[in-house]
Amino acid sequence: ESTVPTPQWRPVYHFTPAKNWTNDPNGLIYLDGVYHLYYQHNPFENKWGHMSWGHATSTDLVNWKHLPVAIPELETRDTTTWIFSGSAVLDQHNSSGFGKNGKAPIVAIYTADQPKQQKESQFIAYSNDGGLTYTNYANNPVVDIHKKDFRDPSVIWLEDQHKWLMTVAVPAEHKVQFYGSVNLKDWELLSEFGPQGDARKIWECPSLTPLYVDGNPAKKKWLLMVSSGNQDAATGMQYFIGDFDGKTFTNGHTPETQLFVDYGKTFYAAIPYNHLPANRQMMIGWLMPFETATWPWRGQMSIPRDLQLKTTSAGIRLFQQPAAVLNGYLDKLPAAKKWQQRNVSLNSKVLSISNGRQFNTNANWIDATFTLGTASDFGVKVAQHSSGSGVVVGYNVQRQELYINDGKDTQHMPVQPVNGKIRLQVLLDKSSLEVFVNDGEKVMTTLIFPAKDATGCAAFAENGGVQLNTLKVWNMDK
Ligand code: FRU
Known part of the structure; x- marks a missing residue:
């Protein structure tokens, strides 16, 4: 591990932790005009380990305020629990009952990685202080299929069905599972998807997002993104565009079709923001720090990217643009x-x-x-x-x-x-x-x-x- 300072490589308009390691963005949520960014973080070293949720906020997506670790690793006598990737939602109807004084709680849904038990399962934790600190639910896990690899829950609210939807990966089987819940505590398996597309590498960090094709509300499609593959690189992300009936995702392409989110070497583990104003979808990804070491931080986030589905001569495709919010910054x-x-x-x-x-x-x-x-x-x-x-x-x-x-x-x-x-x-x-x-x-x-x-x-x-x-x-x- 090199400790040679590398200020010349520290990004100025992309997020990096003040110090130490980051990988995936977690729990991206927009609340009261503030963009929250949680992230996979080792609070102690400049390399992967002691996984916890770091936390930062921004109002312009350029300047980030560093906040204390929001969800630290848990250590008991015979269990180490690492706080792996996941998402955060605003529980507006207090469906979970975690709210206090009539205020909606923020609920984080994450993977508890327990290496000593060789197990991954889904935990929840709640915040009543605007996302600064979280309390773990007493009856965790909320989803457990007794596997070593089962991770990265992405939860969204389905307004028309009045229920929560979780999209989560079974990495080694190149599958995602969909679960439904009315209270974020009890989850029911709805369906599975995969393997399809590129199944050469394990599947991680899935998400399912509704989008209007060409901005037309009459043409709603669902974007399923999975971190896994890319033709040439060691890592990458693929996507599927299809339909979702509240239970099952139906791929609109042939099972062999491979569509990639990004063709470079480093873009990975991107997830969309929750709770953005209507019909806006935006994601942040992790830029995987291969080869050259930086110090005293390692790993950075991508520029926040607005997501759109557009009709092209090849069919409907995902288009990404640097978030329109950033134009305000450029103009000024x-x-x-x-x-x-x-x-x-x-x-x-x-x-x-x-x-x-x-x-x-x-x-x-x-x-x-x-x-x-x-x-x-x-x-x-x-x-x-x-x-x-x-x-x-x-x-x-x-x-x-x-x-x-x-x-x-x-x-x-x-x-x-x-x-x-x-x-x-x-x-x-x-x-x-x-x-x-x-x-x-x-x-x-x-x-x-x-x-x-x-x-x-x-x-x-x-x-x-x-x-x-x-x-x-x-x-x-x-
Ligand atoms: C992806 C990933 C996730 C996992 C996290 C652990 O980079 O492997 O699947 O939750 O990183 O840090």
């Missing part, structure tokens, strides 16, 4: 932190963004739309060193592929131009790089670890020309 930045260009012809050349403009911070938000021309490749370069090395976010016209080349390795994904155009939203935050293509039809997320003086950025076209229709850049450094 001072003029010196913004730069815009329109209708620039780029012919086998580079248009520097950073030169002389103090954009060389490696905390850049870049939004560029290109019209294809004769160029073989075009896109954006970031974390450039004066020697010419750096990270290329490029589109290859012939292969119809978006790629990220960090100098060591190339990741790529298939993308078709839309009306002859490619839009790239490139969010670089010191060591994380999220690329949304064509309004978020495809997303690729990775981590990069640039040298301290590798901070240049530019738009480019190679072997011919493109039209850069718009280029907007924000310097996100604080």
Whole structure:
């Protein structure tokens, strides 16, 4: 475990714990104008272990306030209980009876991982202080199927049925189970789903979310996300779009169809927010810190992403966009932190963004739309060193592929131009790089670890020309 401080890789507009390890986001819930983020946390070390729920809140999704651990690990004489991933709900009707003084309690539903018993089961805990501290329910577990691997409950309220729905994974069997409850304490198995899609790796962190296709209330579909697979990477997430009748999820695709949430190496364990205003759905994922160590923290969250289902020529697909809430933050930045260009012809050349403009911070938000021309490749370069090395976010016209080349390795994904155009939203935050293509039809997320003086950025076209229709850049450094 390296203890060399790495402030140059500490993100400024993405969440990281002040110190020590994080993995999955947990219990994402929006209450009274505040976004709560709980997260898998080791409060003692900069590596996985002692799993507890860390806690932070934000009103703008950029600045996070660090709060004390909300649910610590439990240690008794012969049992260690680690607080694994799960969700949080506002129990508005006090169905659980945990409420006090007429105020709705917040209920956390999480996996108790008990390594000594080789068991995972679902526990609940409640908060009557706005989510700061939780009391474990006396009669835990609330769901137990006597398995070593059974985890990551995601609970939502089904308004039309007036009941709670839990989606939970049986990892080794590549299955999710659905349970129903009227009081969050007694759960009844409704149905199972899987294996379908990509079943090469264990299934974790499932969630089921209703969404309107193309924003049309008459066209409601259900998005089932599962952390498990991605064609090329060690980890990843897949999704299914289908129907849910209150009991059973029916996949709208053939069982073999594989659809991926993110094509990069690091995006994992994302779950949606609970209790957002009507018809808004937003998720946060974990960026898995492979390879290079950071210190004194390790692991970070993705940018919060708005979720939409849209009809494309290939069928209904999941689209992701950096949360619209963040536009408020971008708009308020001072003029010196913004730069815009329109209708620039780029012919086998580079248009520097950073030169002389103090954009060389490696905390850049870049939004560029290109019209294809004769160029073989075009896109954006970031974390450039004066020697010419750096990270290329490029589109290859012939292969119809978006790629990220960090100098060591190339990741790529298939993308078709839309009306002859490619839009790239490139969010670089010191060591994380999220690329949304064509309004978020495809997303690729990775981590990069640039040298301290590798901070240049530019738009480019190679072997011919493109039209850069718009280029907007924000310097996100604080
Ligand atoms: C996913 C995961 C979850 C589990 C948690 C433990 O990254 O393995 O399945 O609940 O991490 O930290």
